[in-house]
Amino acid sequence: xxxxxxxxxxxxxxxxxxxxxxxxxxxxxxxxxxxxxxxxxxxxxxxxxxxxxxxxxxxxxxxxxxxxxxxxxxxxxxxxxxxxxxxxxxxxxxxxxxxxxxxxxxxxxxxxxxxxxxxxxxxxxxxxxxxxxxxxxxxxx
Numbered sequence: 001x002x003x004x005x006x007x008x009x010x011x012x013x014x015x016x017x018x019x020x021x022x023x024x025x026x027x028x029x030x031x032x033x034x035x036x037x038x039x040x041x042x043x044x045x046x047x048x049x050x051x052x053x054x055x056x057x058x059x060x061x062x063x064x065x066x067x068x069x070x071x072x073x074x075x076x077x078x079x080x081x082x083x084x085x086x087x088x089x090x091x092x093x094x095x096x097x098x099x100x101x102x103x104x105x106x107x108x109x110x111x112x113x114x115x116x117x118x119x120x121x122x123x124x125x126x127x128x129x130x131x132x133x134x135x136x137x138x139x140x141x
Contacts, residue, residue: 024095026133027103027126031090038088043075051127051134059139071138086113101128109140 030049037045050056050068057064058071065071079085091108098104105124111117125137 023097023103023128023133027095027105028092030126030133030135031092031105031107035088035090038085041082041085043072043079047072047075049135050138051129051136053136055136057137059137059141061141083114086111086115086118102126103133 034049052068054067056068089110093106096104103126110119122140127136
């Protein structure tokens with residue numbers, strides 16, 4: 001009985017770890033896709049990682065912007081062409097589970113550009129909506 005309990009606990013821990021790893025992998029995949037699409041100059045596809053909803057919040061140097069369309073329009077206005085967009089890379093510092101529905105991501109971004117490089121930090125609140133992970137809050141500075 002003692003060995004069965006130990007076995008059961010081990011299986012439970014492995015299953016729980018796998019589920020967490022699967023969610024984290026899904027979130028990391030979104031970020032990888034964003035890098036790819038940004039570097040291809042495709043803002044519409046880059047935005048696929050965000051929640052397409054008026055409740056999306058993007059917080060940048062000018063304060064909060066609410067709504068998917070407003071965030072996309074800001075990207076289009078501020079990154080009119082690939083020379084301004086540059087080549088994006090991320091350094092993910094942490095991906096932390098807050099609940100089965102929410103994860104919190106902390107990282108750094110880097111833009112390699114001919115007009116001058118840019119870098120900063122970001123935090124993301126990701127939420128599982130209808131079975132898919134989406135960024136619902138982005139604070140980049």
